Amino acid sequence: MVSQVGAVGKHLALIGFMGAGKSTIGYEVAQRIHRPFVDLDREIEQRHGPIPEIFEQRGEEEFRRLEEQALAEALAGPNAVLALGGGAVLSALNRERLEARAFRVFLDVDVETAWDRVRDSDRPLARSEDDFRTLYATRQRFYLELGNASARDSDEVVLAGLNIAVPAGIGMSDPFVVVADERVWALHPLDGDVPVLTVPAGEDAKTFDVVDRLWGAIDVGREGELIALGGGSTTDLAGYVAATYLRGIRWHAVPTTLTGMVDAAIGGKTGINTPNGKNLVGAFHFPQTVAIDPAYLTTLPAEERRAGMAEVVKTGLLAGQEAWSLPEEEMIRACAAFKAGVVLADPYERDGYRTILNLGHTFAHALEAGSGYRVRHGDAVALGLLAALRLSDQPTDVVDEVLQPEPVEADPEVAWAALKRDKKGEGVFVLLEGPGRPVVTTVPDEDARPALEALIRK
Numbered sequence: 001m002v003s004q005v006g007a008v009g010k011h012l013a014l015i016g017f018m019g020a021g022k023s024t025i026g027y028e029v030a031q032r033i034h035r036p037f038v039d040l041d042r043e044i045e046q047r048h049g050p051i052p053e054i055f056e057q058r059g060e061e062e063f064r065r066l067e068e069q070a071l072a073e074a075l076a077g078p079n080a081v082l083a084l085g086g087g088a089v090l091s092a093l094n095r096e097r098l099e100a101r102a103f104r105v106f107l108d109v110d111v112e113t114a115w116d117r118v119r120d121s122d123r124p125l126a127r128s129e130d131d132f133r134t135l136y137a138t139r140q141r142f143y144l145e146l147g148n149a150s151a152r153d154s155d156e157v158v159l160a161g162l163n164i165a166v167p168a169g170i171g172m173s174d175p176f177v178v179v180a181d182e183r184v185w186a187l188h189p190l191d192g193d194v195p196v197l198t199v200p201a202g203e204d205a206k207t208f209d210v211v212d213r214l215w216g217a218i219d220v221g222r223e224g225e226l227i228a229l230g231g232g233s234t235t236d237l238a239g240y241v242a243a244t245y246l247r248g249i250r251w252h253a254v255p256t257t258l259t260g261m262v263d264a265a266i267g268g269k270t271g272i273n274t275p276n277g278k279n280l281v282g283a284f285h286f287p288q289t290v291a292i293d294p295a296y297l298t299t300l301p302a303e304e305r306r307a308g309m310a311e312v313v314k315t316g317l318l319a320g321q322e323a324w325s326l327p328e329e330e331m332i333r334a335c336a337a338f339k340a341g342v343v344l345a346d347p348y349e350r351d352g353y354r355t356i357l358n359l360g361h362t363f364a365h366a367l368e369a370g371s372g373y374r375v376r377h378g379d380a381v382a383l384g385l386l387a388a389l390r391l392s393d394q395p396t397d398v399v400d401e402v403l404q405p406e407p408v409e410a411d412p413e414v415a416w417a418a419l420k421r422d423k424k425g426e427g428v429f430v431l432l433e434g435p436g437r438p439v440v441t442t443v444p445d446e447d448a449r450p451a452l453e454a455l456i457r458k
Helices: 022-032 040-048 051-058 060-076 092-101 111-118 129-146 154-161 182-187 208-217 232-247 258-264 294-299 302-319 328-345 353-358 361-370 377-391 397-403 412-420 445-453
Strands: 011-015 037-039 081-083 102-107 149-151 176-181 196-199 225-230 250-255 269-274 277-284 289-291 428-432 438-442
Touching (some): 011 092, 022 328, 040 051, 040 081, 060 081, 060 092, 102 154, 111 129, 208 269, 225 232, 232 269, 232 277, 250 258, 258 302, 258 328, 302 328, 302 377, 328 353, 353 361, 353 438, 361 445, 377 445
Parallel strands (some): 037 081, 102 149, 176 196, 176 225, 250 289
Antiparallel strands (some): 269 277, 428 438
16 A cells, blocks of 8 residues: 555645735745745746736636646646645636645635735736625635645645644544553543554554554454554554555554654654664555644653653754744644655655754664663663764754753663664764754764764763
């Protein structure tokens, strides 16, 4: 089963009324997800002249024909971010083509804001405020019916591109089964007679024995769905089970830890551990939705929050944004949107861009292995970020102040051997040229080994 959801493997088309900001936001989104940007009105003007002149000299009917032609050509090209004119959705042919080839995001705007933005423009359909308001009301139903999601800014568009919602509750449709972390289920059981299969907390869930038990216990067919409720280990496990059961069923991620909300549940990477290492068996299988509800964090242990903050700091460094200083919900949304953008740019890790998400993780994985996996992942990531910043000749203040990492107990030889065989390649690290400027580069052993050993308690 090929797992393609949202804008993965499709065009991302922005629809909406005049003045919604489709051109501005579309360009921003295209930059973030590394896709071409096609502004349909601009394409028409480059080929046929100014739109007001087309309306005046050739009529709206001819303009709509040119619009249909321009959209057909754009949809036939490589996957892009498309900004459509406000009236493009009126054409049944356009709607049919968009439904087949594009994920459609309705860029919503209130009529007052829209009118303020276009009232002094030369748009042919923005000459009279009364007519403008009537047109707005008439077209709203087309946007609502055609849109797969709605958004108001570039973060929301990117999140919509992977069907991520913040905040969001759990949506369920029969038949379904819940796979839940046993500790989370004890704290947050769902209402009603819910079919649930509980799994051990943390990494203990990510074993073949647990997978085999779930395969045998799931009682849904190919049209059934699986809901994963828990932290990153639970979504890793449940996503892999969903990818392999009946050769793939749909699933939904409901992360309940900060790490899951900003990182682990986003991106479609699922997997389990083997005696030879973590996540060595897995699959790309994107969840149909990721429902992020910060309310789950009220029962999150302090050490789990600290682990999640390591991923927040990593994301902020990559984005060049002090995400760690934002209010909690805004922080989660900003981090989730950044990762969603990177994933949409490189959903299956084919061009290497997604590697930037491993900032600090080469050292972290080495420390985990060197400690016999006694060091918590979040603590290892915090130390890994410290090492990466030092090698980058960048200030370490944010890591020191927000994460306060301390050297850990680990076998230096085992850690070094693990670093040398890291899956990202021998000597390859993600460093920073500055905030928001990650670079994948090589580091000689004579620099990398001392940087690693400085993280290990003497």
